[in-house]
Amino acid sequence: MTSLLDRPVPHRTADLTLRRGAVRVLLDNWTGHSTVPSRTLYPHQWSWDSAFIAIGLRHLSVRRAQQELETLLSAQWTDGRIPHIVFNPAVPNDAYFPSPDFWRSSTCGRTSGAPAAPETSGIVQPPVHALAAWLVHHTDPEESRRRAFLNRVLPRLTAWHDYLLDRRDLGGGGLAAVIHPWEPGMDNSPCWDQALQRVVPAAADAFRRADLDHGHPADRPTDLDYGRYVRLVADYRNTGYDDRSGRHTFAVEDPSFNALLIAGEHALAAMAEETGADPAPHTARAEELTHHLVTRLWDDDAGTFRVRDLTTDTLVDEHSVTGLIPLLAPRLPRHIVNRLAQTLGSPRFTAPATRLVPSYALTGHAFNAQRYWRGPAWFNTAWLIHRGLRTHNLHHSAEHLRQGFLGEAEHSGFAEYIDPTTGAARGARNFSWTAALALDLLSADLKEPTP
Structure with missing residues (x-):
């Protein structure tokens, strides 16, 4: 049998080392049924990580990419939500916090539809999954049809989007809201600071941070941040993870999260058409979401999309990479596309040491070149922006960003993220989504159609 490492993939000779390194990371982080983001810092299965990982795995083994997504979907709650962590029962509780015994999904989440097993978290992450599933199918349609892949995942992905557009439309404006900073995936972004000020942090002795065992404190969210994260989880857990019970202390509409939902609805339309179902409902939802995204979150003066704080019903005055990712939406008005491109090329987001896009404006008052989502440049957001640039021709x-991505991935040892002022690798190394998305940019047909 041919090794995955030796599976032929189109590439230039100069890219061979990078490709083999990316494949090695994915093989080393494979658990037998899914891929961990990092063997040290993140030892379980993460939701949007697995979607990005499947996008890369499809170039090695379509079957394994399908399994990555279906393993995640097997932990879906009956209300439709896909939890942001699926816990591996073989990993000790003290290896990661919050651990399964803190979330207690199978008991506290029972009335909201949590499975009896495996244990999961109770919150969600950005909806990259439908786009990932469509790309996996598109890589080898015959294999996908033979295994009825789309027929299995389409109902689950539709239920996932239904959950977000129903249970999570907390602002009543047609967009999905997030109720914890971990849900949009950009954990300690300055975009959340205003809303987090209203959260009373959990006592310092109420939790122990396992992330600091493997990450430098200068890179990670602060203890105060974690105290607030823990408080929000505990309060949500104590409602039985019920989105409609009580008042959410933290609730915002995030541009990136909703842009991915739009891209996902277009992917669902393509999947519906492929399986003989009616694509029109998904196409209509994508158009409605695009209208609501522009109406509620676009700031023309700033040339970016903003986060909306639902408690105050105001736009948050911060410049973050989340405001650029809506380039993914294929039906954006052209003047908005042009303004986003201008913002992307402005001093706010043109870093001195990388072509990747800083997670927060270099000129912003809260910029920190090292600390997680308060400035460092991330590979997954670069991939999303690259796809958005291609979507709008x-x-x-797009090619400038792609070349920078590939160079940084190789030089950093597939780091979690990059210091945009020095180019230094930060966070975990041999990070799965960095390797997977590097492999995608090396291997994918850049004329691949956008759903």
């Missing part, structure tokens, strides 16, 4: 900018 901004191919020169």
Whole structure:
């Protein structure tokens, strides 16, 4: 049998080392049924990580990419939510916090539809999954049809989007809200600071941070941040993870999260058409979501999308990478695309040491070049922006970003993220989504159609 490491993939000779390194990371982080983001810092299965990982795995083994997604979907709650962590029962509780015994999904989440097993978290992450599933199918449609892959995942992915557009429309404006900073995936972004000020942190002795066993404190969220994260989880857990019971102390509409939902609805439309179902409901939802995204979150003066704080019903005055990712939406008005491209090329997001996009404006008052989502440049957001640029035929900018991504991935040892002012690798090394998305940018047909 041919090794995955030796599976032929189109590449230039100069890319061979990078490709083999990316494959090695994915093989080393494979658990037998899914891929961990990092063997040290993140020892379980993470939701949007697995979607990005499947996008890369499809170039090695379509079957394994399908399994990555279906393993995640097997832990879906009956209300439709896909939890942000699926816990591996073989990993000790003290290896990661919050651990399964803190979330207590199978008991506290029973009335909201949590499975009896495996244990999961109770919150969600950005909806990259439908896009990932469509790309996996598109890589080898015959294999996908033979295994009825889309027929299995389409109902689950539709239920996932239904959950977000129903249970999570907390603002009543047609967009999905997030109720914890971990849900949009950009944990300690300055975009959440205003809303987090209203959260009373949990006592310092109420939790022990396992992340500091493997990550430098200068890179990670602060203890105060974690105290607030823990408080929000505990309060949500104590409601039985019921989105409609009580008042959410933290509730915002995030541009990136909703842009991914739009991209996902287009992917669901393509999957519906492929399986003989009616794509029109998904196409209509994508158009409605795009309208609501522009109406509720676009700031023309700033040239970016903003986060909306639902408690105050105001836009948050911060410049973050989340405001640029809506380039993914294929039906954005052209003047908004042009303004986003200008913002992307402005001093706010043009880093001195990398072509990747800083997670927060270099000129912003809260910029920190090392601390997690308060400035460092991330590979997954670069991949999303690259795809958005291609979606709108901004191919020169897309190729510039692609080349920077590949160079940084190799030089950093597939780091979790990059210091945008020095180019230094930060966070975990041999990070799965960095390797997977590098492999995708090396291997994918850049003329691949956008659903």
